[in-house]
Amino acid sequence: MQPRNMSMSGVVDLAAVKAAGEAKQKAEQARAQSAEGGGAPAPSSLVIDVDEASFEADVLQRSAEVPVVIDFWAEWCEPCKQLSPVLERVTKQYAGxxxxAKIDVDQNQMLMQQFGVQGIPAVFAVVAGQALPLFQGAAPEEQIRGTFDQLVQVAEQRFGITGLQGVGEEAAEEAAPEPEVPEDPVLAAAQQALDSNDLPGAIQAYRNKLSDEPANVEAKVGLAMAELLQRVQGMDARQVRKDAADAPTDVAAQLKVADLDMAGGHVEDAFGRLVETVQRSSGEDREAARLRLLELFEVIGAEDARVVAARGALARALF
Known part of the structure; x- marks a missing residue:
């Protein structure tokens, strides 16, 4: 997904006087308990996997002591695979x-809904038990650092939360920046277009890359994602779903809902709908559904188990 402008617009709620007072008390208690417990956590504990069962202890409670950044991701999401290592590296460099907190949306749908996540990767923060959105989509490391700087400043100024003490230089050294690999100028232009929400420009840039390198995986995934985003942009989700429910044989309506499902991370729903559409349609309508399904396979990647299963279902529907 393309990154939205990073902002701290949600911090207005964090300025409440009562919440600030409570958060400062919790932070002091947490620091006292940490000192009694024998010191700072290991660098590896700065990056944790969280699920619905551990969310309260690992995120809500820890947010009284340190700002907790949440990375909503999925195994099939290629932009997530680009963003997550950067978030992990930068988190370690901030040394406590x-x-x-990394949350797999496929395994934790309730948390995804509670945060109002519309697409992934999506990054939120929790400070003193209060959530605020940071950004959506893959983003440059420099931009991520800027957002982390603002988050740390808000946590300290509003709540007196200064983070985990004593993690120190070891974590920062462990996560030293890797040597930068020169960017491909065409792919860089495509990413820049996505950053500025210029979807037609991104689509053209990816097509240019594929015209020179038809097998370039990054360009294939990027093109499929950009085209998906362009199709769902401006859609009225409620109306689109109503239209599809009212006219189950309307292939165009089913394609729109499948796109919405995919953009929202509901991969199996999108695949299942398109396979069913292939089964009950014929001629040009059937071909349109088949091609759309193949396009969505590109977004996820050929090796994903859901793609493998859907390919089998598609083959059975066709033959």
Missing amino acids: RVML
């Missing part, structure tokens, strides 16, 4: 001033 932030923590990173």
